[in-house]
Amino acid sequence: MxxxxxxxxxxxxxxxxxxxxxxxxxxxxxxxxxxxxxxxxxxxxxxxxxxxxxxxxxxxxxxxxxxARPRTAAPPAGDTSWQEVALSADGSADLVPRTVDASGVTICLAAPPPGVLEFSGGYPHPSLQPERAMAAALARAGRRPGAWERPPLEGLPELREWFARGIGGGVTAAEVLIAAGGQTALATALRALAPPGAPVLVESPTYPGMLALARAAGLRPVPVPVDQDGVRPALLADAFRGSGARVFVCQPLFQNPTGAVLAPGRRAEVLRIAREAGAFVIEDDFIRRLAHTDSGPLPPPLAADDPDGVVVHVASLTKATSPSFRVSALAARGPVLERLRAIQVVDTFFVPRPLQEAALELVGSPAWPRHLRALSAELTTRRTAMTAALRLRLPELALPHVPSGGYHLWLRLPDGTDESALTTAALRAGVAVIPGRPYFSAEPPAAHLRVSFAAVSGTADITEGVRRLRTACDEVL
Structure with missing residues (x-):
């Protein structure tokens, strides 16, 4: 047999x-x-x-x-009929040129020159990646009968089920699509939900890659400020009223770049405000598997509390594995799911089956929870080392929030600092950092830097990188 x-x-x-x-x-x-x-x-x-x-x-x-213990009963199905109105809205008649500024993305992807320490990286160092487990999973996947056949367009059922269980809230495998990485999933969601020229609400500051995606689709990013508790609901409501937007993109967990977690009291407010505006919330849950050991219990995704199809959820395995392990999921309820599926099929056909099979092998192996525990511990150690080094050597750089998840810190520079001059001086000193300007869709309120503690080889490089940054600050500040 x-x-x-x-x-x-x-x-x-x-x-x-x-x-x-x-x-x-x-x-x-x-x-x-x-x-x-x-x-x-x-x-x-x-x-x-x-x-x-x-x-x-x-x-x-x-x-x-x-x-396994029996699952709790799924909440009753909500009313998604409002989506017919939201998906048909024209938004703005004034089209926005689809110019693409990829500088904020490429700086996170480009390798620094030899000898330069990478505080600019957007992915964990190879020593933090489960290379052996991924290689073993890929080898097992390649031997599976049918592994090289065409997969279902929506993705392998078992992988869709795995993502659905991770989201919770009664989300089913039928409401999940497998996509080729979080960036592709976000692009699909933006195209599905907003016509060219329409406004889209974004957190401020936010991930530059999302801003680039929005502008490439001809959308107009409208900033909504965040603080240490995430997006500010009153300003979100004002932005919906003032712009007429039908989409809000957010990262409720360990927001990039601030590291903020949306406060419990704000979660329901955000969903209520969006629902009353007849709008969608794109939830970019990109970093849930990079929680630190002191994070405590994580809040569930917003999608778990949303029976009415307000939330389009994006989840990814990439940050916890490798830049090349581009497997993600889109989850949605109601008519919007078919639109997402149609755009994805036209754009990419499907995610290669061997990669989906490898993802199943990886997350189903004993190596997966071991890797996540080790990654959590190492990220905590590195965050502590970088925080201590910055406070000791660079007290003039304000660190308003120490995150309990993710791989970077968000620093506010002294008033009047020239970000460009400082990043250039840092590169001369031998450390690559990211200026704050690309994270704002409008004029920034202050100068910032984002510094990653995950892309270097260990705590010794973190200490040395902060010393080099001190040299650059002495030159510019």
Missing amino acids: QERSSVDELVKQLRDELDRYSPDGKLPSSRSLVERFRVSPVTVSRALAQLAAEGLVVTRPGAGAFR
Whole structure:
């Protein structure tokens, strides 16, 4: 019997037998299943991984497989009929030129010159990436029967189910599309929700790549200020009224660049304000898997609290894995889901199946939770080292908020500082940093720098990089 059919048959048999076990009850060992069903250990491993992806089984490294606890009942379906109005709105008749300024993106992607420490990086250093686990997952995926066939246009069902369970709130696999990285997912969402020339509300400051996407689509970014508790609801409501926008893009968790987490009291307000404006919220949940050890329990995605289809949710595996592991998800409810699907099919056809299969292998392996724990601990250590070094050597650079997740710090420079002169001086001193200007869609309120503690090799480079930045500040300030 072929491997794939053996896996399917074993999954069916185990699924039929799950009622014999109480919640948290332990299933027979893998060795017992191999002997009983006369299949290979690989078949057993894949069958258990599929049951885990379906939420029926929980695997615990070193302990075995256990029947999962029953899921809580999904909340009642909301009313998505309002989307017919929102999706048909013309927005503004004045078209915006689709000029593209990619400088804010390329500075995060470009490797610095030799000998220059990378405080500008937008991805974790290779030593923080699960290279062995990814290589093993890709090798296993390549051997799966059918791995090189055309995948379903929406993505592999098991991978869609895995993302749906991570979002929560009754989101189902049918409401998830697999996309080729968060940037592609954001581009699809913006094109689906706003016609050229329309305003789109953005956090201020915000991710330059999103601003570039909006302008490339002919949209007009309208800034809404954030503070240490995320976007300010009163200003959000004013922006909706003043602009007529039907879309708000936000990062409620460890916002880029401020690191802010949307306060519990503001979450419902943001959804209510958007709903009353007949608008969508694009939730860029790009960094949930980069929480630090002192973050405490993370709030659920906004999409988990939204039965009415206000939120279009974007999630990605890239930041926690590798810049080249471009697998993400778009989740939405209501008629907008078909529009998202149609745009994605036209743009990319589908995400390559081997990459989707590798993602399934990776997140279903014992190496995945181990990697996330190690990554969390190392990011915490690096953040602490950079925070201490900055406060010791550069007290004049204000650090208004120390984030409990992510990979960078957001520094306010003394009034009157020339960002461009400082970043140039820093490069001469041997450290690459990112100026704050690209993070603002309008005039910035002050000069800033964003400095990453994840793109260098370790804490020794962090200490040396801050010393070099001190040299640059002595030259410019």
